[in-house]
Every structure is written in C-alpha cells, then in structure tokens.
Amino acid sequence: MHEINMLEIVKVSKTFSQPDGNVKVLDQVNFDLPSAASAALLGESGSGKSTLLHLIAGLDKPDSGDILLDGELVSSFSDRQWNALRRSDLSLIFQQFHLIPTLDVMDNIQLQSRLAGAVDQELLVYLITRLGLSALSKRLPHQLSGGQQQRVAIARALLHRPSLVLADEPTGNLDGETSRSVIQLLLELTRETGSGLLIVTHSQEMAGYMDHRWHLSGGRLSRRSNASLEN
Secondary structure: OOOOOOEEEEEEEEEEEEOOEEEEEEEEEEEEEOOOOEEEEEOOOOOOHHHHHHHHOOOOOOOEEEEEEOOEEOOOOOHHHHHHHHHHOEEEEEOOOOOOOOOOHHHHHHHHHHHHOOOOHHHHHHHHHHOOOHHHOOOOHHHOOHHHHHHHHHHHHHOOOOOEEEEEOOOOOOOHHHHHHHHHHHHHHHHHHOOEEEEEOOOHHHHOOOOEEEEEEOOEEEEEOHHHHHO
16 A cells, blocks of 8 residues: 655745745745655755745645645645644744743643643653753743753654654754754654654755755755765
C-alpha cells in the first residue's frame, strides 16, 4: 500500500502586490515530507521560505495549488478549521519565542495543550526534564536566557503531540553553540514523539542535521543532497 506523506504540496503559487508591480514568490511549487521525517528549507532572504511555511500553517492562502496534511486537503480550510488544526495537529516555532510574559515557564508550556483540551502530564514531565527546564518552572520569560526561552517554546510545541512542527529560523537569535544544542534537542524530541519537522533556515549547518533538504530560488523548489550542502 502506498504510504501517505505527512505533508504534500502540489503546484502551489503565491504572488504579492508591490508598488512597482506584482512579485511571484512561489511558482508551481511541489514538495512532500514523509511521516515523522525532518526537512530543511533553504534559500536567500526574500526567496519565499517563510511565505511557504505560513501557507502550510494556514496563516496565509495560496493563489493556486493544494496543500495536504496526512492526506487531507487543508488549503481550502476555513479560518475556524485552521484554528482547530493548529490546536491539535500543527505546532509553530518562530525566531521570536512568543512566550506570554505574564505566565511562568510551566504555564507557557501547557498553554497550547490546554487550548486543545488536555495536558499529557507524563509527557510534560519528560519534556521539561529533557529540555533542562525543571529548575526554571516558576520563572517568567524575562528571567530566562534566549536559549532557555526557545526550549520553553519547543516544549510548548511538542506537548500536544502534533503531526507536524513548523519552525521558522528557530535558532536565529541564538549563538552557534546554543543553536546546535537546541536543534539537536528539537530533532531528538520530534523523533521520539513521532512528529514531522520542517525548518526554515539560512544555516547550511542546521540543514545538515535534517533527513531532507530543499532549496527555494526564483519561486521554484529543488531537492538538495548532502554533497551540495558542502559545496
């Protein structure tokens, strides 16, 4: 039996209006991500990487083409359907951590799962232990380092066991050593929880940790091998 990809993008296009004319950011883009796999999306600034991620997350709509998650056509979802999907099967991690400043670490981590209706207490304890957050559970975001805040965001993203985690430059505000530590933990935890992972990054090093690598240029998407990353 043919395995359904966790994520499939079919001939997706997106154009933005600019003062000097229309700009086609995505042009008939095709992409697939197998279940529980990881992929990096590379490309220059302004190439459309974040735009594609936002389309996959339902934060924007394609001009044409289809987006399927676990075999279900989601690109035609209503806002209400997208909100429900993001609460249950999708998680987003951004360069800015987007923690609630008045909530402590533990409440920030549980926020999305509470919105989804339940908190897996066993997984909660496991995540805060693996991410080194146990001693920080009562701290507010401003009392944490950048790396600690991103670990809180990762725990929040994984607690409801999403099918797919979308990360937009998740280590962009972190130093090199902290970035490597955060990415390795994110990869380990998504594999352990069975979540797929799609990361937008400028970093060839970060991309090298992923199962699959894609490059976006001129509105078109192409696969990259390990050898091409080294050149």
